[in-house]
Amino acid sequence: MKTFNKGGVHPEENKLASNNKTKVFPLTKKAVVFVSQHLGAPATCLVQKGDKVKVGTLLARADAFICANTHSPYSGTVTKVDVAVDFNGFKKPAIYIDVEGDEWEESIDRTADIKREITLEPKEIVQRMKDCGIVGLGGAAFPTNVKYMVPDGKKAEFLIINGVECEPYLTSDNRIMIENTEEIFIGIEIMKKALGINTALIGIENNKPEAIKLMTAMSEKYKGTEVVPLKLKYPQGAEKQLINALTGREVPSGKLPIEVGCVVDNVGTALAIYQAVQKNKPLIDNVMTFTGKSVKPENQKNLLVRVGTPLQEIIDYCGGLPEDTGKLISGGPMMGKAIMDTSAPTVKTTSSILVINEKEAKRQTPTPCIRCGKCVDACPMGLEPVLLSTLCSQDKWEEAENECVMDCIECGCCLFTCPANRPLLDLIRVGKFKVGALRRARAQK
Amino acid sequence: MGTIIIIGVITLTVAGIVLSLILYLVAQKFKVVEDPRIDLVAEKLPGANCGGCGFAGCRALAEAIVKAENLEGKACPVGGVPVMAQVADVMGLKAEASDPMVAVVRCNGGKCNTHKKVSYDGAKDCVVANQNFAGEGACSFGCLGLGNCSRACKFDALYINEQTGLPEVNQDKCVGCGACVKACPRLVIELRKKGLKDRRVFVSCINKDKGAAAKKNCDVACIGCGKCEKVCPFGAITVANNLSYIDFNKCKMCRKCVAECPTGAIHAVNFPPAKPKVEKPAEETAQVNNDNNPQEKGTVNENI
Numbered sequence: 001m002k003t004f005n006k007g008g009v010h011p012e013e014n015k016l017a018s019n020n021k022t023k024v025f026p027l028t029k030k031a032v033v034f035v036s037q038h039l040g041a042p043a044t045c046l047v048q049k050g051d052k053v054k055v056g057t058l059l060a061r062a063d064a065f066i067c068a069n070t071h072s073p074y075s076g077t078v079t080k081v082d083v084a085v086d087f088n089g090f091k092k093p094a095i096y097i098d099v100e101g102d103e104w105e106e107s108i109d110r111t112a113d114i115k116r117e118i119t120l121e122p123k124e125i126v127q128r129m130k131d132c133g134i135v136g137l138g139g140a141a142f143p144t145n146v147k148y149m150v151p152d153g154k155k156a157e158f159l160i161i162n163g164v165e166c167e168p169y170l171t172s173d174n175r176i177m178i179e180n181t182e183e184i185f186i187g188i189e190i191m192k193k194a195l196g197i198n199t200a201l202i203g204i205e206n207n208k209p210e211a212i213k214l215m216t217a218m219s220e221k222y223k224g225t226e227v228v229p230l231k232l233k234y235p236q237g238a239e240k241q242l243i244n245a246l247t248g249r250e251v252p253s254g255k256l257p258i259e260v261g262c263v264v265d266n267v268g269t270a271l272a273i274y275q276a277v278q279k280n281k282p283l284i285d286n287v288m289t290f291t292g293k294s295v296k297p298e299n300q301k302n303l304l305v306r307v308g309t310p311l312q313e314i315i316d317y318c319g320g321l322p323e324d325t326g327k328l329i330s331g332g333p334m335m336g337k338a339i340m341d342t343s344a345p346t347v348k349t350t351s352s353i354l355v356i357n358e359k360e361a362k363r364q365t366p367t368p369c370i371r372c373g374k375c376v377d378a379c380p381m382g383l384e385p386v387l388l389s390t391l392c393s394q395d396k397w398e399e400a401e402n403e404c405v406m407d408c409i410e411c412g413c414c415l416f417t418c419p420a421n422r423p424l425l426d427l428i429r430v431g432k433f434k435v436g437a438l439r440r441a442r443a444q445k
Numbered sequence: 446m447g448t449i450i451i452i453g454v455i456t457l458t459v460a461g462i463v464l465s466l467i468l469y470l471v472a473q474k475f476k477v478v479e480d481p482r483i484d485l486v487a488e489k490l491p492g493a494n495c496g497g498c499g500f501a502g503c504r505a506l507a508e509a510i511v512k513a514e515n516l517e518g519k520a521c522p523v524g525g526v527p528v529m530a531q532v533a534d535v536m537g538l539k540a541e542a543s544d545p546m547v548a549v550v551r552c553n554g555g556k557c558n559t560h561k562k563v564s565y566d567g568a569k570d571c572v573v574a575n576q577n578f579a580g581e582g583a584c585s586f587g588c589l590g591l592g593n594c595s596r597a598c599k600f601d602a603l604y605i606n607e608q609t610g611l612p613e614v615n616q617d618k619c620v621g622c623g624a625c626v627k628a629c630p631r632l633v634i635e636l637r638k639k640g641l642k643d644r645r646v647f648v649s650c651i652n653k654d655k656g657a658a659a660k661k662n663c664d665v666a667c668i669g670c671g672k673c674e675k676v677c678p679f680g681a682i683t684v685a686n687n688l689s690y691i692d693f694n695k696c697k698m699c700r701k702c703v704a705e706c707p708t709g710a711i712h713a714v715n716f717p718p719a720k721p722k723v724e725k726p727a728e729e730t731a732q733v734n735n736d737n738n739p740q741e742k743g744t745v746n747e748n749i
Contacts, residue, residue, distance in 0.1 A: 089579025340563045340578050363566045423568035430572045
C-alpha cells in the first residue's frame with residue numbers, strides 16, 4: 001500500500017464520530033458572517049445596515065486576483081457592519097444578520113436530485129467557482145478558482161483529490177464521502193473538464209473502509225478516476241505529501257503542485273464545486289465534527305452547519321461541554337488552533353470543534369534539547385526542525401531562510417515527536433512570519 | 446674565539462638593520478590613514494555597543510560622526526547630553542540639545558485590570574503568543590506579558606512585574622535605546638521624552654476598539670470618549686480610531702486630562718502627590734485610580 005516517502009508520525013486515530021450520520025444544524029437567530037474568509041486580499045463589503053438579504057445574496061465581492069466572494073448563508077436583515085471577534089480573539093470586519101425565515105435566491109437549485117450532465121464550458125466553470133466563492137476546504141481556504149487558472153508553460157496531468165483526512169478525530173470528510181459519493185464524483189468530472197484532463201486520483205487512508213468501498217464502487221461508473229487506498233501516516237493530507245504518495249513525484253522547494261503537473265483539492269471542495277456548478281449554490285455551509293474523548297457517544301456529531309453560526313450554539317446543541325474540558329480546538333489536534341472565544345462564528349473552513357480534556361490539554365514543560373534527532377526523522381519536508389527553531393529563537397532570519405524555513409508546512413510532527421517537549425513549531429512559525437515579511441520588503445525595493 | 450663573537454655581533458646587527466628597514470618601508474607603503482578623531486570620539490562614548498543610536502556599535506557611531514563632520518541625527522541615547530557635549534568638543538562642533546528619551550509601557554491591563562478569559566501555556570514568547578491568540582484578557586492590542594521586552598533590554602531596565610503581569614521600566618537605568626520597542630510585537634512600548642523633572646503624562650492604552658468593546662475586556666482602557674481632547678488647552682491630544690494620544694512635544698503637563706479621564710487611562714508620573722485642596726473631580730479620579738490600581742495612582746509603572 002502506498003504512502004509518502006519522508007518522515008511522518010502516527011498519532012492516535014480517535015475517529016470517534018465516523019459512524020454518525022450527518023445532521024443538518026438548525027438555523028440560528030443571529031448570524032455573524034466575516035467579510036473575508038479566505039487566504040489572500042480582503043473582499044469588499046457590499047451590504048450595509050438595513051439591507052434585506054436572502055440565502056446566497058452576495059455580501060462581499062472579490063476584487064483582487066487571490067480573493068473570494070462571500071455570500072449570505074441566511075435570509076434576513078443586516079443589522080450592522082462592524083467588527084466581530086474570531087475564535088482567536090482578534091477582531092475582523094463582519095456582517096451581522098438578524099435571521100428571518102429561510103428564503104433562498106431564486107437562481108439556486110434546491111432540489112435533491114443529482115444533476116449529472118455538465119453543460120458549462122471550462123472557462124465558465126472557473127468563473128462559476130469564483131462567483132460562488134469556493135475556497136479550498138482542506139483548511140487553508142485558498143481561493144479554488146486560482147488553482148484552475150494554470151499558468152502558461154505549465155500543464156496539469158493529474159487531478160488529485162484529497163480524501164485522506166489524516167488529522168485524528170476529524171470525520172467530516174469521511175461522512176461526505178459516504179453520504180455524497182456521486183456528487184463528489186460529478187464534482188471531480190467538472191474539475192477534470194475545467195483542467196482539460198482525464199486522470200484523477202483520490203487518496204483515502206485505509207482507516208475509512210466504508211468510504212473506500214463506496215468510492216471504489218462509484219469509480220466504476222466514472223472512468224478516469226481511480227480510488228487509491230493509502231497506508232495510514234500523518235500528514236498524508238498535506239498536498240505535497242499526497243502528491244508524493246499517489247504519483248511518486250516531489251514538488252520542488254518553494255514551488256506549487258502545478259510544477260509537477262498536479263492540482264490538489266479536497267473532497268469537500270469537490271462537493272462544493274458540484275453544488276456551485278450544477279446547482280448554482282454558493283459556499284455557505286460545510287460539514288463539521290463535534291467530538292472529543294470526554295464527549296458522550298450520543299453527543300459526538302457530524303453536522304451540516306451554515307457559515308456564520310456562533311460556535312456556542314453548536315456546543316449547546318451537542319449537549320454542552322463535558323466537565324473536564326481543558327481546551328477547545330477548531331480543526332484537528334495536530335494543526336488546529338485553540339478556540340478562545342466560543343461566541344465567534346463558524347467560517348467556510350471550520351471543520352470541527354474538538355474538545356480536549358484537561359489532562360491532555362496541558363502542555364508539558366520544555367526541557368533542554370537532547371539532540372536525539374527525532375524531529376529530523378519525523379519532518380515530512382526533510383527539514384531540520386531543531387536547527388530551524390534554534391535559528392528562529394536567535395533572530396537569525398536570513399540563515400533560517402537559507403535552511404528553507406518557508407518550506408515548513410506546519411504539520412506539527414516535530415512537536416509531536418519531541419521527547420523534550422520543545423516548542424519547535426511555535427518558533428518556526430515565528431521564523432516563517434519574519435522571513436515572509438523580509439521577502440515582501442525585498443520585493444518592494 | 447674572539448672573532449667568532451665579533452662576526453656574530455656584526456651579522457646580527459646588519460640583519461637587524463636590514464630587516465627593520467624592510468619593515469619600515471612596508472609600513473610606509475601599506476599605511477592606513479585613520480582619522481585620529483575616531484579613536485578620540487570612541488573613547489568618549491560609553492562602549493556598551495547597545496546599538497541604541499542606530500549604528501552597529503559605539504565605534505561605528507564614532508566613524509559616522511567623524512565622516513559626516515556633524516552631529517545631525519547622530520546621538521548617543523545612553524550617554525545623553527553630557528557625552529555628546531564631550532564628543533562635540535573633540536569634533537570642534539556645537540552639541541545639539543536632544544531631549545533624553547525613556548521607554549513607556551502603554552498598557553495597564555495585565556492581570557489586575559483585564560478579565561482573564563483563557564489561560565495560555567504555550568511558548569513563553571510574545572511573538573509566538575501574538576500569532577496564536579488575542580491575549581489572556583482578550584484584548585488584542587495590549588501587553589501579553591511574556592517578557593520579550595525585558596529580554597531585549599541590555600541595561601536591565603525592564604522587567605515583568607509578576608503581580609501585574611506587565612513590564613515595568615526603571616527610568617534611572619533606561620537609556621532610551623529602543624530595543625524593547627522593536628522587541629514588542631504589539632508596539633505597546635513607546636519612547637517618550639523623559640520630561641522636565643522626569644514628569645510625564647501619557648495615555649496608558651493602545652486599544653483601538655470602540656469604547657464599549659474596549660471597556661468590556663479591560664477596566665482601564667481608553668474608550669476614545671474625547672473628553673481629554675476637549676479639555677486640553679494646548680491641542681496636544683488627538684483622538685483617532687477610538688484612542689487618545691498625547692503629543693509629548695505639545696504637552697505642558699497641566700494634567701487636566703488626567704482628571705478628566707473616566708477610566709483612568711491617562712497616567713501622570715513623578716508628580717508630587719495631589720494637595721488636599723485640589724478641585725473635587727481631580728480627587729475623585731485619583732481615587733478611582735487608586736481603587737483600580739494595585740499600583741499607586743498609576744504612577745508606579747515607571748517608578749521603582
